[in-house]
Amino acid sequence: MKNKAIWVSISLLSLVGFQSCKEKVNTQNDTVNSGTIKFVADESCQPIVDEEAYVFEKLNPKAKPDILYRTENSALRLLLNDSVRLAILTRELNASEIKILTDRTLPPVSHRFAIxxxxxxxxxxxxxxxxxxxxxxxxxxxxxxxxxxxxxxxxxxxxxxxxxxxxxxxxxxxxxxxxxxxxxxxxxxxxxxxxxxxxxxxxxxxxxxxxxxxxxxxxxxxxxxxxxxxxxxxxxxxxxxxxxxxxxxxxxxxRSLYIINSTGKMGLGAGFAYFVLGERGQRIILRSGILPDSIPQREINIKHSY
The missing domain is CATH 3.40.190.10 (Periplasmic binding protein-like II)
Structure with missing residues (x-):
């Protein structure tokens, strides 16, 4: 879990580097825990995405993620046409799809979060x-x-x-x-x-x-x-x-489930991705019955009584 957190942090920091050169991305007034963002999710992932979004909103009352559930083909079109910049899919992007986003100076950051x-x-x-x-x-x-x-x-x-x-x-x-x-x-x-x-x-x-x-x-x-x-x-x-x-x-x-962030900024998309990949998000997946990518650790303190 520590290694996963390090990689997530690096990914989030890398988004900051792109933020200064993307005026269009900064038009949305959102932060990692507030504002609104529209993103798309493969409709076959709806049960777990709904659970993640529900808890995320309870913890961040000012955050309003707007989730579109679509078929895989439709979800990819929305992402590649720049209609959304955050997607949850059951596969990683291929080389040509990554190039489309990278050519917009919005290279995607992809992480597996569940199996x-x-x-x-x-x-x-x-x-x-x-x-x-x-x-x-x-x-x-x-x-x-x-x-x-x-x-x-x-x-x-x-x-x-x-x-x-x-x-x-x-x-x-x-x-x-x-x-x-x-x-x-x-x-x-x-x-x-x-x-x-x-x-x-x-x-x-x-x-x-x-x-x-x-x-x-x-x-x-x-x-x-x-x-x-x-x-x-x-x-x-x-x-x-x-x-x-x-x-x-x-x-x-x-099959693996991936969260793909192409927002290019430290906004609500990055905040939601960090939540899903973090300990709380992974525990939600653990309770759902499917397998989290990083199984949360439990610390048990044993006290001796004399």
Missing amino acids: DAIALIVNQASKDTLMTVSEIKKMLNGQTKTDINIVFDNPNSSLVRYLKEFSGNKDFKLKNIYAVKTNKEVIKYISQHPQAIGITGFSWLNDPDADYADAVKKVKIVAVAVKDENSKDAPNQYFKPSQTTLALKQYPLI
Whole structure:
């Protein structure tokens, strides 16, 4: 955690160096703990971002972050078109994207702040509770004969991009694979259809909001094994996503969450980034059920009584 704090501090200080040469950036009257800022977040990250923003605002009553939740493609467009200068994504920017921002003399500062899992869910009535990585890839590529529907969120989402990279498939054109609109809709669909498999972010299944909490109770998470991939660590074991299996790298379907700051100033964007990456922000992630990038340490004082 100390090393993380040092790197965050260096990143924040580097923003000060750019501040003097960016008049446009200084037009917003905000500080690290006050004012307003509009930023975009991948909509699949909404549960954890909402929690972080809620606590941040409670601790900083004068701060008003305005969060736009968008698909990954839309979020990237907003960032690269200079509509926003702070983004939360499930991947780092590539070289060409970094160049676009750097050419504006607003080089992005990127940090991973959490590790999430891609969860496969089925209806409580389903008997499909175990799958291997190889079986999942075959299922997504249409190499298995099945009448089970495979459902995920928006076709422009980061989840779909992840699944395409994972399966080596450029596009999902099979009739039994289709998208709804949101992660909530995926969970609700699976809660009502026993002959279906849903793919969603793990964070949506932990402490759900009231509008879909009943649906979460009607689904169960599929355990996944990598035994067909010749795993040396766990060749014959199936794992469900949890903080433990993510930390031990036992659950295979994982993705990192990043906060990308291209504000070029020591303003509210930098303040929110520092909060998420700091001890309090990391503890919020720890309580959420997914894995923080830096696990907060606990100091225990043992007193001897004589």
